[in-house]
Amino acid sequence: MTKILCIGAGYVGGPTMAVIALHCPQHLITVFDINEKKIAEWNSDNLPIYEPGLLEVVQQSRGRNLFFSASDIARHIDEAEIIFVSVNTPTKTFGQGAGRTADLQYWEKTARMILEHSSTDKIIIEKSTLPVRTAQAMENILNTNAKGLHFEVLSNPEFLAEGSAIQNLEKPDRVLIGGHDTPKGQKAVQTIVDLYANWVPRDRIITTNLWSSELSKLVANAFLAQRISSINAISALCEKTGADVEEVSYAIGRDSRIGPRFLKASVGFGGSCFKKDILNLVYLCESQGLPEVAAYWEQVILMNEYQEARFVANMVSSMFNTLAGKRIAIFGAAFKANTSDTRESPALAVCRGLLAEKADLVLCDPHALENARVDLGEDASRVTFEKDPYVAADGAHAIAVLTEWEAFAKLDYHRIFDAMVNPSFIFDGRNILDRAKMHEIGFNVYSVGKQPLLHFKQNSTD
Numbered sequence: 001m002t003k004i005l006c007i008g009a010g011y012v013g014g015p016t017m018a019v020i021a022l023h024c025p026q027h028l029i030t031v032f033d034i035n036e037k038k039i040a041e042w043n044s045d046n047l048p049i050y051e052p053g054l055l056e057v058v059q060q061s062r063g064r065n066l067f068f069s070a071s072d073i074a075r076h077i078d079e080a081e082i083i084f085v086s087v088n089t090p091t092k093t094f095g096q097g098a099g100r101t102a103d104l105q106y107w108e109k110t111a112r113m114i115l116e117h118s119s120t121d122k123i124i125i126e127k128s129t130l131p132v133r134t135a136q137a138m139e140n141i142l143n144t145n146a147k148g149l150h151f152e153v154l155s156n157p158e159f160l161a162e163g164s165a166i167q168n169l170e171k172p173d174r175v176l177i178g179g180h181d182t183p184k185g186q187k188a189v190q191t192i193v194d195l196y197a198n199w200v201p202r203d204r205i206i207t208t209n210l211w212s213s214e215l216s217k218l219v220a221n222a223f224l225a226q227r228i229s230s231i232n233a234i235s236a237l238c239e240k241t242g243a244d245v246e247e248v249s250y251a252i253g254r255d256s257r258i259g260p261r262f263l264k265a266s267v268g269f270g271g272s273c274f275k276k277d278i279l280n281l282v283y284l285c286e287s288q289g290l291p292e293v294a295a296y297w298e299q300v301i302l303m304n305e306y307q308e309a310r311f312v313a314n315m316v317s318s319m320f321n322t323l324a325g326k327r328i329a330i331f332g333a334a335f336k337a338n339t340s341d342t343r344e345s346p347a348l349a350v351c352r353g354l355l356a357e358k359a360d361l362v363l364c365d366p367h368a369l370e371n372a373r374v375d376l377g378e379d380a381s382r383v384t385f386e387k388d389p390y391v392a393a394d395g396a397h398a399i400a401v402l403t404e405w406e407a408f409a410k411l412d413y414h415r416i417f418d419a420m421v422n423p424s425f426i427f428d429g430r431n432i433l434d435r436a437k438m439h440e441i442g443f444n445v446y447s448v449g450k451q452p453l454l455h456f457k458q459n460s461t462d
């Protein structure tokens with residue numbers, strides 16, 4: 001039996017350890033977090049994050065070889081042979097690299113905590129996404145100890161996407177493990193390869209040097225986000241030219257060199273990773289004297305911000321250039337479907353833009369309202385939070401669909417239309433609604449990257 005500790009019980013640490021525990025009943029896994037409320041929720045059937053299939057996986061191992069704890073960190077650290085670190089690494093908001101590089105304060109505190117409580121050698125694994133060469137910093141903190149201990153630091157970035165985390169962890173495209181090319185480094189890498197080999201085919205486990213592993217995580221997210229910004233840029237052109245962005249993405253996606261995935265035009269991408277990781281990449285390029293490379297990747301973020309702003313501007317101009325006092329139902333707060341996460345959600349960016357226009361917002365989401373209230377901060381007092389979409393749309397001038405929850409596509413839009421103010425507008429920021437049907441019901445329908453379907457002549461000066 002190996003004792004494994006994970007520090008940080010968030011979107012990454014919790015699901016990852018639950019799946020490791022499920023497939024490795026021979027190992028004892030403890031997930032520690034400083035947030036006691038979160039740990040109490042992990043120990044209940046009301047988990048702190050909404051993720052399809054997660055509760056079932058947790059229930060199979062919890063109390064057997066999977067434990068969630070907010071206390072006794074000294075003992076947990078001392079007993080563990082392997083420690084995964086998945087604490088949060090948000091973008092820095094102060095000092096050097098503010099708005100660009102990662103804030104490593106939680107991370108460094110964790111390293112120092114590990115050092116303080118260790119009396120044996122350990123393998124330390126970076127699971128959080130981190131700037132390249134952070135492993136070096138962790139090694140420097142850990143291995144300049146007076147105790148004569150050796151800590152082997154590995155990088156094992158997580159590629160799961162929220163909403164499909166369990167599926168991604170059960171059948172990953174690949175598992176990436178980076179370590180030093182030294183006997184101790186390679187031995188540690190092999191230990192972690194063997195851990196994943198309990199359920200992941202060996203040919204899907206890739207081993208690299210530490211820096212390649214750290215950089216690959218940033219680059220994977222940058223490439224994925226770049227595809228979305230690319231198709232979103234084309235969506236703007238489609239709206240001007242009469243081309244249909246879904247037809248364009250289908251046509252180009254059939255080229256096997258391009259492939260069909262991640263070509264869905266939308267109101268924009270969100271989530272805790274894309275923006276943060278690209279900013280890390282940009283900062284890295286700048287600090288390495290590569291301003292052209294930095295500017296190239298920064299454009300992916302700027303295009304995303306443009307897409308969000310364009311969506312708001314389109315709503316304003318379509319609704320006769322004023323939203324002041326108009327009730328608008330916002331369908332979706334989460335940054336994507338099947339998650340309660342609202343970090344960097346385009347829905348909240350659109351809400352802020354509409355609030356600046358003094359619109360009267362009713363925000364509706366099946367699982368993300370609590371997080372939305374926190375993330376909106378002071379603006380939350382100007383928003384009504386409503387779980388029932390029929391109540392949200394009652395008396396509204398417009399609906400904006402900002403998260404692709406399946407439930408939003410299945411509503412009775414006849415009933416909704418009858419309860420709205422005329423003329424009624426639908427702005428489908430995720431292209432999930434049957435546009436022709438919506439138009440037939442009576443809505444003026446705006447989609448991303450398509451011509452609007454209207455019941456009146458559009459103002460040609462917009």
Ligand code: UDX
Pocket residue numbers: 158159160161162163221224228261262263264265266267268269270271272273274335336337
């Ligand atoms: C992403 C990566 O996919 C994952 O590998 C990494 O570990 C973490 O970051 P995540 O942010 O959870 O995962 O979700 P993802 O499915 O990648 O979606 C990100 C955003 O892009 C969402 O807002 C989604 O709605 C948007 N998106 C995605 C599009 O707008 N169009 C697409 O075609 C795909």
Ligand code: ADP
Pocket residue numbers: 007008009010011012013032033034035038086087088089106109110128272
């Ligand atoms: P991610 O999406 O990367 O998993 P989260 O913010 O969801 O990020 O989770 C990170 C978790 O790490 C949080 O629950 C936070 O309380 C926890 N955390 C931060 N610092 C420490 C620390 N020093 N010790 C234990 N847990 C920590």
